[in-house]
Amino acid sequence: MTSAAEQRAPAGEPAAGSGQPAAANGVRRAVPPVPAVWPGAPTPLGARFRVGPDGVAGTNFALWAAGAEAVRVCLFDEHGRETRIPLTELTHEIWHGFVPGVMPGQRYGYRVDGRWDPWTGARWNPAKLLLDPYARAVDGEYASSGLSPEVYGHVRDWPDQSVADTVRDERDSAPYVPKGVVVHDDDDWSDDRRPKTPWADSVIYELHVRGFTKLHPGIPQELRGTYAGLAHPAAIEHLVKLGVTAVELLPVHQFAHEDHLLRRGLRNYWGYNSIGYFAPHAAYAASGTTGGQVGEFKRMVRALHAAGIEVILDVVYNHTAEAGELGPTLSLKGIDNRGYYRLQGDARRYADYTGCGNTLHVVQPQVLRLITDSLRYWVTEMGVDGFRFDLAAALARSMHDVDMLSPFLAVIAQDPVLRRVKLIAEPWDIGSGGYQVGAFPPLWTEWNDRYRNAVRDFWRHALPDVREMGYRLSGSSDLYAWGGRRPYASVNFVTAHDGFTLRDLVSYETKHNEANGENNRDGTDDNRSWNCGAEGETDDEDVRALRRRQLRNLLTTLLLSTGVPMLVAGDELGRTQRGNNNAYCQDNETSWLDWSLLEEPGWRALCELTSRLIALRHRHPVLRRRAFFSGRAQTADGLRDLAWFTARGAEMAEADWYAPAATLGMYLSGRDIPGRDERGAPVVDDSFLAVLHAGDGPTGFVLPGPPWADRYEVVVDTSAEEQDEPPGTVHRAGAEITVPARTVLLLRVA
CATH class of the missing domain: 2.60.40.10 (Immunoglobulins)
Structure with a gap:
């Protein structure tokens, strides 16, 4: 035998x-x-x-x-x-x-x-x-x-x-199998001007190169779904009008489609299945796959930079498309399997901290070199401005445990190129001890899922008290106020590519992933959503109006919170995936942006509100602070930089934080904001009072009197579909105003 x-x-x-x-x-x-x-x-x-x-x-x-x-x-x-x-x-x-x-x-x-x-x-x-x-271009597909x-x-x-x-x-x-392509490009980027937006001033917009442009009516048909399409003036016009400072591109490294998807007639749409860390994904190129994709990607970056928009790449260095021991042999597995992948004690098996079958062994010098060489290449030769690291905790593992002194984090911290770009961690993986929100070192920012959960729960009236909401609105100091970290260490988001869209968050209580071919077993069941009284699309105008109001509340909350806001492309215009919360394999109208939504008055108004809120954020440094609030008195009259109020107009006592509440008042003082302006002068801004009311009926709210304010002017009122430009209604301090059900009011101290 x-x-x-x-x-x-x-x-x-x-x-x-x-x-x-x-x-x-x-x-x-x-x-x-x-x-x-x-x-x-x-x-x-x-x-x-x-x-x-x-x-x-x-x-x-x-x-x-x-x-x-x-x-x-x-x-x-x-x-x-x-x-x-x-x-x-x-x-x-x-x-x-x-x-x-x-x-x-x-x-x-x-x-x-x-x-x-x-x-x-x-x-x-x-x-x-x-x-x-190290192939810089890839020709062909599986x-x-x-x-x-x-x-x-x-x-x-x-x-x-x-x-x-x-x-x-x-x-x-x-x-x-596809082949690598020899590429020669000596572009020195001498004509490029990187925007270099400070972290505190950043507004991130997560988008998919193909999905964002595939149905855009202003982009020529042959350019839709490509890097050239994203570089087109019609695409950039929307980004500029919206006011975002950076696009975060879902993976554009060359990736492969999983066999189980191809056999079901589906494809990997998101791209979290990398196989080439130096090559722009060839299917997104209008200029061919024999090297032209490299120049096309660079021209896209230049066009975005010229519009003042940074380019951040979502990168997947934690695993590859070769899966586990039963996966294909495409690259690293056949080059030196033991040298590239984490193996178990039984070396026939792979250690899997990613849920994708394998995990790159980043502790190995050659693997660390591959990753850092790739990162530097995308910065120095492809012009990008930062990275969001998928399952970053897997990269921070030393032998087995997550280690914030790991070789990967140490190398990034001392690298003269990489330590200067934007670094965003998805601070978890699926392994033991993999949840690391708040633990990454000061150079890093993090996706803050505790922000996501708190905001979702508040607006569906499911928080037991308001303690969590207070921390999340004010920059999550409980997570990030250590080691010199700042409020912008928190990348705040309510939705991301993974999960419900914002519209679906207020339209579905359960996932509807049948189209993925897995009998609706895939995708999370922890959606923290509320359908406003009907599951899915409905003709009930009252339900539809309530949903649009909830969208205004969620977007307003996000853009008024301290930290770095991240929007998902299409949320500002009511994009729906029809309840699919795991559309990773839906390369079709389910995932592509439907630009015809802008023709509907309600969705157009939502887009205009989003643009207005971002502009408000850009104008007022008190909404994008570079340091945490102290809560201490700034002046002899007892005015503090941050104060919290109950609906009675009284400052919140300790007991109020532990009591169930649907209403929260947050006062932001614009006096003596930490930092200096461009001329070195102290930063002084307007002061604001934000009132968030998640109750299903109206409530009275007493406006705090002196020293907080003498008068208040309404700037944003999410109970209204159409938003009036200031000057708005002016209220006397000490007066009791009526806050409609499920509404955010933003009032400027007048």
């Missing part, structure tokens, strides 16, 4: 590395002549075109593959014919060689040979063409109907699935 590791699938084709490529049908192709290869250099990693001092043009190939026994770079011509070139130079675990005559646009991949011993984590298989981890069995390093359909991953598959994967 032979062991499973010694068994082989029937090949039917010449062995990989034989130098005799074959077509998928077994017909042998003519073998092109093998070019000469010079020693080249071990750095930089990847495929780098250059012209030497002797005038010889070519490409240097360098690949880290510590445990490999042989490495071949494989070149493909326009007919798919393959030329395999051995890399014989090995320096510090890097295989390298310079191939004269290899020009930009050349398609390539690697074949890496070594031991096949899955029980020790060794999964080398030279029959599999591997994508260069099969649209499902991943071909040839792209798996093991025999996917082995009769005994319990050992399938231990049986090596000898079939050639080259006809079925």
Whole structure:
């Protein structure tokens, strides 16, 4: 008997590395002549075109593959014919060689040979063409109907699935996988002007490159869904009118679609399945996939910068598209499985802190180098201004536990390029101890899901008291007032790409994910939503009006809170996913922005209110403080920078914080705000009183008298569909006003 590791699938084709490529049908192709290869250099990693001092043009190939026994770079011509070139130079675990005559646009991949011993984590298989981890462009996609069995390093359909991953598959994967592309671009960005918006002044807008532009009527058809479409004046006009300072792009690294989705006729839409950390996702390019996507992405960044808008990338360095031991062999798994991935004590299995089958082993120097090289590349050569790190807690794990002194965080903190850009953590993963909200070091900001939960619960009248709401409105000092952190460490959000849209949050109480093909089992059940009396779309105008009011309340709360607000594209115009709270696989009208909503008066008014609130925030530094409130008296008359009031007009006592309440008054003083203006003068602003009332009936509210104010002018009233520009109604201090049901009032001290 032979062991499973010694068994082989029937090949039917010449062995990989034989130098005799074959077509998928077994017909042998003519073998092109093998070019000469010079020693080249071990750095930089990847495929780098250059012209030497002797005038010889070519490409240097360098690949880290510590445990490999042989490495071949494989070149493909326009007919798919393959030329395999051995890399014989090995320096510090890097295989390298310079191939004269290899020009930009050349398609390539690697074949890496070594031991096949899955029980020790060794999964080398030279029959599999591997994508260069440093490829700057990728050409081609995997099969649209499902991943071909040839792209798996093991025999996917082995009769005994319990050992399938231990049986090596000898079939050639080259006809079925994308190829890297040699790119040469010496752009020095000398004509670019980065906006460099301070954190405290930032308003982030999370969007999907494809979904934001796919249905936009002002963008030419051939540019919709692309980087060029996002760079189009019609797209940028909306961003500028709205007033956001940064776009946070859902993943644009080259990614792969999961096999289980392709077999159901679906595709990965969000893109959290990366396979190429240097390559802009080719499907979002209007200019082709043989390198043109690089220049198109850069032109998009330039156009956004010219409009004063920063570009932040949502990046997925915690796992790759290769999944676990039963996943495909696309790149890192076949280059050096043990060197790139976290493995369990049983090295055949993968440690999975991400829920995606694998976790990159960031403690390993070569993995840390891959990530930081990628980050620096996107900043210095692609022009981006920051990153949001998906499941950042997984990156901060040392051996097993999350460690805020981990190599990843330490390297970022000292890197002269990366420490200057915007860094946002999604501060959790699914592993033990993975929830780390408030724990990241001072250089970082964080998605604050406690803000999301508190605001959702307040407006559905589900908070037991108002303590949590008080902290979240005022910058979450309980989470971030340590180690020199500031209020802008909190990225406040009510919705994100993952979960209900804002409109669905007030229209559905349960998820409706049937279209995902998983019998509605996927997606969270903890939505903290309220449907306002009817599930889903309805013709009841009272319900519809209440929902629009709730949207105004949620947006107003977000944009008046201390911290950095993050909006999701389309929430300002009433986008719905029809109750789908996990639309990661819905690359269709479910996820794309419906710009025709702006033709409806109610949704147009919501968009105008959002723009007005952002403008108000930009005008008033008291709404975007750079330091936490002290709560102490600023003047002899006892006026404090922050004060809280009950509906009776009295300052809140300790007992009031623990009592159930639907009404909360927050006073923000504009006197002597910490910091200096551009001319070095103390910052002085208007003072405001915000009244938030989540009750289902009107309530009286006594306006605080001196020293807080003598008069108050209404600036925002969310009970009204159409918002009047100031000057608004003026009320005398000490008067009792009526606050309508479910309303935010913002009053300026007059």
